[in-house]
Amino acid sequence: MKVLVPVKRVIDYNVKVRVKPDQTGVDLANVKMSMNPFDEIATEEAVRLKEKGVATEVIAVSIGPAQAQETIRTALAMGADRGILIQTDVDVDPLNVAKLLKAVIAEESPNLVVMGKQAIDGDNNAVGQMLAALLDWPQATFASKVEVSADKASVTREIDGGLQTLEVSLPAVITADLRLNEPRYASLPNIMKAKKKEIAMKTPADYGVDVASKLKVLKVTEPPKRSAGIKVENAAELVTKLKSEGVL
Amino acid sequence: MAVLVIADHTNAALGEATAKVLAAASKLGGDVDILVAGQGAKAAADAAAKLAGVRKVLLAESDALGHQLAEAVTDTVVALASGYDAIVIPATSAGKNFAPRIAAKLDVNQITDVIEVVSADTFVRPIYAGNALETVQSSDAKKVITVRTTAFKAGGEGGSASVETIAPAGAAGREAAFVSEEVVKSDRPELVGAKIVVSGGRAMGSADEFHKVIEPLADKLGAAVGASRAAVDAGYAPNDYQVGQTGKVVAPDLYIAVGISGAIQHLAGMKDSKVIVAINKDADAPIFQVADYGIVGDYKTVVPELMSALG
Numbered sequence: 001m002k003v004l005v006p007v008k009r010v011i012d013y014n015v016k017v018r019v020k021p022d023q024t025g026v027d028l029a030n031v032k033m034s035m036n037p038f039d040e041i042a043t044e045e046a047v048r049l050k051e052k053g054v055a056t057e058v059i060a061v062s063i064g065p066a067q068a069q070e071t072i073r074t075a076l077a078m079g080a081d082r083g084i085l086i087q088t089d090v091d092v093d094p095l096n097v098a099k100l101l102k103a104v105i106a107e108e109s110p111n112l113v114v115m116g117k118q119a120i121d122g123d124n125n126a127v128g129q130m131l132a133a134l135l136d137w138p139q140a141t142f143a144s145k146v147e148v149s150a151d152k153a154s155v156t157r158e159i160d161g162g163l164q165t166l167e168v169s170l171p172a173v174i175t176a177d178l179r180l181n182e183p184r185y186a187s188l189p190n191i192m193k194a195k196k197k198e199i200a201m202k203t204p205a206d207y208g209v210d211v212a213s214k215l216k217v218l219k220v221t222e223p224p225k226r227s228a229g230i231k232v233e234n235a236a237e238l239v240t241k242l243k244s245e246g247v248l
Numbered sequence: 249m250a251v252l253v254i255a256d257h258t259n260a261a262l263g264e265a266t267a268k269v270l271a272a273a274s275k276l277g278g279d280v281d282i283l284v285a286g287q288g289a290k291a292a293a294d295a296a297a298k299l300a301g302v303r304k305v306l307l308a309e310s311d312a313l314g315h316q317l318a319e320a321v322t323d324t325v326v327a328l329a330s331g332y333d334a335i336v337i338p339a340t341s342a343g344k345n346f347a348p349r350i351a352a353k354l355d356v357n358q359i360t361d362v363i364e365v366v367s368a369d370t371f372v373r374p375i376y377a378g379n380a381l382e383t384v385q386s387s388d389a390k391k392v393i394t395v396r397t398t399a400f401k402a403g404g405e406g407g408s409a410s411v412e413t414i415a416p417a418g419a420a421g422r423e424a425a426f427v428s429e430e431v432v433k434s435d436r437p438e439l440v441g442a443k444i445v446v447s448g449g450r451a452m453g454s455a456d457e458f459h460k461v462i463e464p465l466a467d468k469l470g471a472a473v474g475a476s477r478a479a480v481d482a483g484y485a486p487n488d489y490q491v492g493q494t495g496k497v498v499a500p501d502l503y504i505a506v507g508i509s510g511a512i513q514h515l516a517g518m519k520d521s522k523v524i525v526a527i528n529k530d531a532d533a534p535i536f537q538v539a540d541y542g543i544v545g546d547y548k549t550v551v552p553e554l555m556s557a558l559g
Binding site: 127133141142160164214223241248 | 317318319322340341342345346347348349350352355356357358359360361370374375376377378382383384385387388423425429432440444469480481486487493494501502512519522531537538539540541542543544553554556558
């Protein structure tokens, strides 16, 4: 079984983002970039499927600038077999990402797509569901537990109020939530080995997808700032304050 | 202009999010209908019909809809879509699951997590865990919008819309099948809509301590219980308690953070609360930068004092 893992290069989880003064976006200059954390979880899950003998090949695909090769190398160092970079400097919107991935799937015919539930930059939480829709495949989002057999997957999902378990026939799209697994750190020998693995270089035009978006960003602004309040000495003083605020 | 709101509900009852999504939908202008897609959901549909400003309520029922399976909800909504210019969906876990599927089937982008409707095609939404706000304009013919419900105030009741039963669309025997659900029944208010939220963090140290410290304080205040990601990851609290960028976004009148340091991802889920209280023994914890009132001290002594001060 082939497993496809889409991975995105985003501003590192720990970096405090800054809005550009001209309101055209957030500042990406000299900022540490990493693989989207949910995609790391998805990569880990796919690699574990390979280690269990369920998956035969794990393919990491990324859409982004030339530097997104580093993101693919991270996936390769974790255990993915090969990579595909669809190179573009356009910030591709979720629908067009899904269309590009659909075109990759038409060529690669994977039985399963495992991907992060959302990227921590745009916070859309959309591509997995969109891809499933375009392929007319079943979807199992926000997965916290996945068991894959030959032709189906049992997926436990995090929902409001608790957990839901679904059984999806394959091929299917699964999106990873935080608690699916703890991604490994790539070992130095594996990082070295990853350098020799193949990354196919493509462009959106190769897949016949126009990545111009119908969703136009007019401006990006700072959210209203919350200022620090006061320290109170004890619980009694706190209760008095809260009563005067009218929240108790 | 006609707008279709997809109701948040539990089959038995209408969810609080529905009235808030309706408020956002009303700002688009035009007639607003509500779709209740469920099973045994007549009561929820009747409740939706009472909301002010609704033209009509559509009720579609099947087993798959009863579990809000994305494939089934999508088929039913897409079959109705030709009659609407916009489809507005709550950003609940169910809504987040099916909304992008609907959007892609209609070949449009989703406008995610809207916190402000500027006009019928222009919206404000948070990105980067709420550390930036993006104003976007959609030129898609049909808009598929998910709404961050904490950003909108529910309107009143007093409506008397008709409830029309419609047939669910889509073939039987979907490829995704419901197996089971573990939903915790609680007498506490729902986390997202609660007026007061008490949240615990990693400092609790164990699930036992979380139960002993956080829950009695919440119950004394009639509050919902939340948790930081660290507390959930450590197994101190269940996943649906998580407040933050990838968990629930809350904006209660009062948010009490106990033993939570205040990572960016947590602040993203609660910084729009009216009053924030932080209890933490580390005076430099980032949570104090957003808290209106802070107590520097060990929760083990502060929380019992707070319990007795509350009387």
